[in-house]
Amino acid sequence: MDRRVAPRTVTKKARTQPAQSESPDKPPRARLLVDERRAQLLALGLSLFAERSYDEVSIDELARAAGVSKGLLYHYFPTKRDLYTAALRHAAQQLLDETQPPPELLPEDRARRGIETYLSFAERHGPAYVALMRGGLGADREIANILEETRSTIAQRILDALPISATPIVRAAVRGWIGFVEATALDWLAHKQVDRGRLVTLLTGLLVDVVGRAAITI
Amino acid sequence: MDRRVAPRTVTKKARTQPAQSESPDKPPRARLLVDERRAQLLALGLSLFAERSYDEVSIDELARAAGVSKGLLYHYFPTKRDLYTAALRHAAQQLLDETQPPPELLPEDRARRGIETYLSFAERHGPAYVALMRGGLGADREIANILEETRSTIAQRILDALPISATPIVRAAVRGWIGFVEATALDWLAHKQVDRGRLVTLLTGLLVDVVGRAAITI
DNA sequence: GCGTCTATTGACCAGGATTCAATAGCCAAC
DNA sequence: GTTGGCTATTGAATCCTGGTCAATAGACGC
Structure with missing residues (x-):
């Protein structure tokens, strides 16, 4: 993350370099x-x-x-x-790209893989992930929309892979499960108390539970 | 929500009311x-x-x-x-107060009751609840702390009522479940597609699933 | 009525977001 | 290799909004 732009376009010719010592190092x-x-x-x-x-x-x-x-x-x-x-949107897109599991896997493996890469992303980007999720800025519309779309996209991926129809309650349950994942990911980043593999197992298994229970809830 | 303070302390005497028409209606x-x-x-x-x-x-x-x-x-x-x-803290405290279920109830009923009142709060306060939860303000420390404490308090209540010991994974699972509740509450407020009772049933049952699965996750 | 206490005011300041006319790299044409 | 044009870039000026402070004015006890 270099915070100074390398004036590469200048190196070609290096012209109009007055070499005046007017200021110590004023890059052109x-x-x-x-x-x-x-x-x-x-x-x-x-x-x-x-x-x-x-x-x-x-x-x-x-x-x-x-x-x-x-x-x-x-x-x-x-x-x-x-x-x-714009930065937030960029990060969100990156998250979506990375967590897209290979379509050739079996549903259960897709889920597991998706969760694993999700946690990886969270871990790798640390503060950025937190900023993304906690995104707030006081309920600003635009910000909220970005997060909303991101979650919505993930939810849709899951719903598409499900063998049952997406009734409102199932849809709500999947949304809830995403909230679950975010909450535990945040908690995990903050405390790192539970083993990563166990967390993945828990989240994966829970997705099944959640959808199952939603489907039978009258 | 009257946005103008009634000058009630003045009505006692109503003195120094010059009645000058200097400005149309300048309350003293x-x-x-x-x-x-x-x-x-x-x-x-x-x-x-x-x-x-x-x-x-x-x-x-x-x-x-x-x-x-x-x-x-x-x-x-x-x-x-x-x-x-201060406003956020006030709202958070109110939420905690209202969702504290009567201690004489049985555990399952306490859970159900707590969830019901939680949803009531969310419904009654609408935008304020959303603001509270989405609270962000760009990961501002103070704000994050308020939300953190609120969630932590709720989590502790649940853990205290549980018959099993609060291992890290169980703790994480409860935190996750709270995230689940928040996510579904937000979704429910936005779309109102699922019946309130069904949602309560789902959330209650899920708490059991979640804790159970966390306890057996190796 | 008079003095005191303090809730309340409004003019002022500072810093940071935003604007815009002027400047200066780069490229292409001659 | 010089010139002209296009536009990325600048920096000084402006505006807006959060924050300060000495001065003012209700209430209340005497």
């Missing part, structure tokens, strides 16, 4: 491709917002860390919150 | 008892923060809605966030 304007810069800012935002809360991270800090002017941030993201939500 | 300073004022501001804060996110509600708006100067808010709450957390 680094002009990147739009996509590169956007990706850089996104990644930086993600890493900063993962460690500290939304308004503990100022635009100025963000800009300084990126080695870029404040104005440029606004060129890429119309508002601070947009940067935040 | 209403001097309340500290506790009253504090309670009023807390309630107002809760209602506003329940509807819109933390920084969509400005101090100015809060003050205007309370019919009070900005400075007074800061007399009662050292910071905007303090007001927010």
Whole structure:
């Protein structure tokens, strides 16, 4: 996570390098491709917002860390919150991608594998995962939507793999189970008291219980 | 939810009412008892923060809605966030109080009753409950702590009522179950697709499943 | 009525989000 | 290799909102 952009586009020619010692080390304007810069800012935002809360991270800090002017941030993201939500969306998508289990596996294995990769993601990204899930920002619409969609996508994957029809109660149960997974993942990250394998086993088995009980609940 | 304080302390004497038409309707300073004022501001804060996110509600708006100067808010709450957390804490405590089931009931009935009152609370307070749970504010420490303590208290209640010892995995499972309840409650509020009684039955039965499965998970 | 206590005010300040006209890399055409 | 144009980038100015503080004005006891 290098917080300073390597002025690679400059190295080609290294022209207009006045070598004036006006300021100790003032890197010349680094002009990147739009996509590169956007990706850089996104990644930086993600890493900063993962460690500290939304308004503990100022635009100025963000800009300084990126080695870029404040104005440029606004060129890429119309508002601070947009940067935040974009970063969140990015992380959420990454989570969805990684936890998509190979379709050739048997249903039970798919479930287990999905849970395993989910926990891996949580463990690997630590604070970012917490930020993603606790996502809050005080019930902000946009944020809530991102989380909502993410959960919804996961729920749909599960429902699709189920041999029974997705009645409202089954659907609710699956949503609940996702809440269960999030809660235990968070708890697990915080305390690391239970063995990872046991947790996976518990979660997998529980999915069966949950769906089963939902199906027979009158 | 009247957003203007009735100047009740003034009605006693109604003195120094100059009746000058200097401004259409400028209510005289209403001097309340500290506790009253504090309670009023807390309630107002809760209602506003329940509807819109933390920084969509400005101090100015809060003050205007309370019919009070900005400075007074800061007399009662050292910071905007303090007001927010105080309101949140208040709501959380209320939730805990209401969901405490009568101790004379049998364990199963206690569980059922607790869940019922929990859902009632969620239903009755609607947006406030959502704000409480989604509470985030970007993983702000203080906020997270309030939610953490609330969940922890509920978990402890359950663990105390359990006939088995609270091993780490059982503890984790109970935490997970609480996450399950929150997720389904939120979903239920949003869609109201499943019958309340069925949901209670599902949640109650699941608590048993969860604890049982946790206890036997190797 | 008068003095005291303190709840309340409103003008002020500071810091951080946002805007925008001006600047400067890079590329292509000559 | 110079010139012109496109646009990524800047930084100074603005605006908004959270937070401060000395001054004001209800209530109450005397």
